[in-house]
Amino acid sequence: MASPAVIDVNGLAALIAALQQEGYRVIGPIQRDGAIIYDEISQLNDLPFGWGDEQEAGMYRVRRREDNAVFGYAVGPHSWKRFLHPSPVVLWRARRRGNEWMIEEPVEDSPRLAFLGVRSCDLHAIGVLDRVLHHGSYIDPIYAERRESAFVIVVQCAHFTPRTCFCASMGTGPKATQGFDLALTELVEPDAHRFVVEVGSARGAAILQQIPHRPAEPTDVTAAEHAIAQTAASMGRQLQTAGLPAALLANLEHPHWDKIAQRCLACGNCTMVCPTCFCFSVEDRHDLTGTVTERVRRLDVCFTTSFTYTAGKPLRQSIRSRYRQWLTHKLATWVEQFGTFGCVGCGRCITWCPVGIDLTIEAAAITGREQTTEGVV
Amino acid sequence: MPRRRRRPKLAVWKFASCDGCQLTLLDCEDELLLMSELFEIAYFLEASSAVVRGPYDLSLVEGSITTAEEVERIHAIRRQSRILVAMGACATAGGIQALRNFVDVEDMKRVVYASPEYVRTLEHSLPASAYVPVDYELPGCPPNKVQVLEFLTAFLQGRRPSIPTHSVCLDCKRQGIVCVMVAEGIPCLGPVTRTGCGALCPRYRRGCYGCFGPMESPNTESLSAWFLIRSGLAPQQLVPLYRSFNAAAPAFVEASQRYADPKSVQKAAESLGTHAFDQREPANGEA
Ligand code: SF4
Ligand code: SF4
Numbered sequence A: 001m002a003s004p005a006v007i008d009v010n011g012l013a014a015l016i017a018a019l020q021q022e023g024y025r026v027i028g029p030i031q032r033d034g035a036i037i038y039d040e041i042s043q044l045n046d047l048p049f050g051w052g053d054e055q056e057a058g059m060y061r062v063r064r065r066e067d068n069a070v071f072g073y074a075v076g077p078h079s080w081k082r083f084l085h086p087s088p089v090v091l092w093r094a095r096r097r098g099n100e101w102m103i104e105e106p107v108e109d110s111p112r113l114a115f116l117g118v119r120s121c122d123l124h125a126i127g128v129l130d131r132v133l134h135h136g137s138y139i140d141p142i143y144a145e146r147r148e149s150a151f152v153i154v155v156q157c158a159h160f161t162p163r164t165c166f167c168a169s170m171g172t173g174p175k176a177t178q179g180f181d182l183a184l185t186e187l188v189e190p191d192a193h194r195f196v197v198e199v200g201s202a203r204g205a206a207i208l209q210q211i212p213h214r215p216a217e218p219t220d221v222t223a224a225e226h227a228i229a230q231t232a233a234s235m236g237r238q239l240q241t242a243g244l245p246a247a248l249l250a251n252l253e254h255p256h257w258d259k260i261a262q263r264c265l266a267c268g269n270c271t272m273v274c275p276t277c278f279c280f281s282v283e284d285r286h287d288l289t290g291t292v293t294e295r296v297r298r299l300d301v302c303f304t305t306s307f308t309y310t311a312g313k314p315l316r317q318s319i320r321s322r323y324r325q326w327l328t329h330k331l332a333t334w335v336e337q338f339g340t341f342g343c344v345g346c347g348r349c350i351t352w353c354p355v356g357i358d359l360t361i362e363a364a365a366i367t368g369r370e371q372t373t374e375g376v377v
Numbered sequence B: 001m002p003r004r005r006r007r008p009k010l011a012v013w014k015f016a017s018c019d020g021c022q023l024t025l026l027d028c029e030d031e032l033l034l035m036s037e038l039f040e041i042a043y044f045l046e047a048s049s050a051v052v053r054g055p056y057d058l059s060l061v062e063g064s065i066t067t068a069e070e071v072e073r074i075h076a077i078r079r080q081s082r083i084l085v086a087m088g089a090c091a092t093a094g095g096i097q098a099l100r101n102f103v104d105v106e107d108m109k110r111v112v113y114a115s116p117e118y119v120r121t122l123e124h125s126l127p128a129s130a131y132v133p134v135d136y137e138l139p140g141c142p143p144n145k146v147q148v149l150e151f152l153t154a155f156l157q158g159r160r161p162s163i164p165t166h167s168v169c170l171d172c173k174r175q176g177i178v179c180v181m182v183a184e185g186i187p188c189l190g191p192v193t194r195t196g197c198g199a200l201c202p203r204y205r206r207g208c209y210g211c212f213g214p215m216e217s218p219n220t221e222s223l224s225a226w227f228l229i230r231s232g233l234a235p236q237q238l239v240p241l242y243r244s245f246n247a248a249a250p251a252f253v254e255a256s257q258r259y260a261d262p263k264s265v266q267k268a269a270e271s272l273g274t275h276a277f278d279q280r281e282p283a284n285g286e287a
């Protein structure tokens, strides 16, 4: 691949414009409603210049930064799952004509999306979703279409202190090394606000050619490496992954599950914000006259009772059993099923749990392993 | 569609209530005409003074049962109805007027009315299900039009209505709303409240106040403990939080009574284990 380049803030504006020119809808970070979320970007100024965040278990606040960094924040409540695995979607529609049903497949306006600001953990999360929805024996056409056309611009994690995330433990970051079209590392030096650009694909190289850039100097590359290394050295949480699946599955009756169940609300926020949780339910809807019926798919989570409704009643009646399903799926049975963890260490489930339940602490307590995060918290 | 031999007879009844649920029905503007073709609207005084005698195929009941006359009337309606549906927070949980269930009704009468001797009322405001078997409950103050239509559609098709019982949070997140509790420290009852409103309040940056009543497995003890220890609410603030439109729903009764005692804060912290609540100052001092 091409050697690294450098663009400035104008180059970033040109990048957005070039992608739009190519017919992409650019999705990126926006500061809105007290958080950094992902939505469509129309221009450079939509990006969260000078905004950062503070996160703890059950707590998130946007904060003004002292500098003007564009990407100086840790991941927020949204993930790319929102765009790759959308919800709700109408799978098909049927119309009654006399005694016959006519099945219509809705014409999907499957948009070409460019993701600006994909963190390394989230790039790995997309990889996890790929295994589940794209590369296995059951291919989800909605995911596949969006995924194949998506243009991925990574932004390496730098200039913030991770608090609830633990990608280093999961081997998913903080530096993304492959699987992107372009990867930016922001450098916010005064008078030299710039981005070191790595090229990861031919179409990445083609877009770079359309925007003003210069070749990266060794000093640029070193500065970028240094910024990412600082992030790696300041991880907020840790999780011991060696032997974790077996250790969790050996402790299915551990009394600590009851303690978690006392606190867990079974609200489903953790699963909804998780970038890899893919579960959905499917439901038929009719109009009042019963002449049009639609099959609708929407995201669902293993914390609802209806999720395990089988043969007349829900299997997982207690909150204990539902939390246990979530944790053991993420950190144990996912490995058997798909060959990776179902967790990339993004920390969202910790931050966005309304009562601050922290899976790194809970997994350590259940497996009786050393809990290494206490000092950090 | 195959013609039915007879349109089902629909009746809409009012008990102690504000009429908001009936307005939700009338608010189905696009569907009203069709509804009047698909149902024989036999009794719906808010819409029409024409009355057809029972029996009825489907009775929608709005309001709570608060007087001896209403007790008789709900029994009479039950006898005449094949399917009886309690609609709204009053009919399903006793409504805001169930606040009197927590005090002496005679005291309440004296405070509210100039001539309390004319008021004949029962001690408690209760849901329809306290007196008669109820086939289905549509929660909410007022219920959501989409859910009401889903129920009526399912009734016409002869299938089970799809009216979920999980938390508001799930629908909050499905819409990509930023959690007001986590991001702004606003106490929100969404995690213990049943979905159905489309997460209306968080969508407008407010906390849910529970107008759809308790969700399927409401863990009010944990949420309350978080409010006390992390959101900085006082126990006496938790009491009115749970005592609004669904004050008499059993899970909310339990929740409001739990913190009537100020010592409960300490107990909450102990019972839930302290590591959940690290005692650091909330980041911006306001949470
Ligand atoms: S389980 Fe939690 S930390 Fe892991 S990927 Fe999901 S949201 Fe992120
Ligand atoms: S943890 Fe639950 S919601 Fe997530 S993928 Fe597994 S079963 Fe589905």
Ligand code: SF4
Binding pocket: A263, A264, A265, A266, A267, A268, A269, A270, A271, A303, A352, A353, A354, A355, A356, A357
């Ligand atoms: S762990 Fe937290 S976010 Fe997940 S269901 Fe329980 S209370 Fe909700």
Ligand code: SF4
Binding pocket: A269, A354, B168, B169, B170, B172, B173, B177, B178, B179, B180, B181, B182, B188, B189, B190, B191, B199, B202, B207, B208
């Ligand atoms: S705002 Fe309220 S309803 Fe929405 S996710 Fe947060 S706690 Fe749940």
Ligand code: SF4
Binding pocket: B168, B193, B194, B197, B198, B199, B200, B201, B202, B207, B208, B209, B210, B211, B212, B213
């Ligand atoms: S968010 Fe809560 S209070 Fe607001 S409308 Fe919905 S259920 Fe009612």
